[in-house]
Amino acid sequence: MPQEFRCDCPFTSALDILGDKWMLVIVKQMLLEGKETFKDFTESDEAIATNILSTKLKLLEELGIIVKTQRPNNKKTNLYLLTDKGLALTPILVELATWSDKYLRDIHPTIVNGEGVQLLRHDKSAFAGMMLHKYREKLDKVM
Amino acid sequence: MPQEFRCDCPFTSALDILGDKWMLVIVKQMLLEGKETFKDFTESDEAIATNILSTKLKLLEELGIIVKTQRPNNKKTNLYLLTDKGLALTPILVELATWSDKYLRDIHPTIVNGEGVQLLRHDKSAFAGMMLHKYREKLDKVM
DNA sequence: TCAAATCGCTTGCAAATCGCAAGTTATTCA
């Protein structure tokens, strides 16, 4: 199924792809929580259903945001890894979390407030840089 | 209906609210295209259905992202205006469009590429600053 | 070596959401 776009606006077009409850959550889980196998995703807090996970992973792959690979000696477990196109979503994630941190705590007081959030609040680009660095290191090891 | 959150992750919580096809499109139309009445929204390219528009405006208002007002001498037309909480979504919009500009053109070649996009590409924060400045000027006039 | 466990899905079905078209109410304009 070829991706449909509502119009030629760059803002809206991004939302045609990313504007749902799961796409960016999956990217976040890969980038920040080190998830890489189908099972990893199903075991998370956020508990995405397997049929939806399957659909979204397929879509993310079609779009070139992730790639599907295997480890050399394991035919059973698939690995899903972020491409550059996927890693380029980091600034969006950072801005989403920044907004949450500042404006959502009053209606959702249990939002986490640990080390990561402190760094994010204090130095956004350091946070982004660190996440990207860590992920690229992991890619080196895996591939 | 009180907003539900899947978990305590700031990234995911932002998406619980903003993660759909319309919420950020409406904010974009207000910030960048000067839309402020119900009719304005229904007349756009993106053609949101009136029932959905109605629901989303209500939700945005509940969340404090917009406020609903009237002009002094007109009881018919409602004005929807961005609050500070809503204006704080600007960086998210900017990052979404930046990503589109860089990574979506190959699968969606007709994405606009005018003056605005040029500025966005060349100087993101100038673009954001300009949009915010323009919107605040308008607020001064209206209120 | 073969039975059990694990992984990565797919399928069926029910519930929720989306979205078009038409209708309703209140306000303003001529």
Next chain:
DNA sequence: TGAATAACTTGCGATTTGCAAGCGATTTGA
């Protein structure tokens, strides 16, 4: 005062979401 306009609301069919169960391929362990 009658027509036009703005802002919705309602009905209903189509699509999407999400739970539960199942299934085939691979791997592990006795």
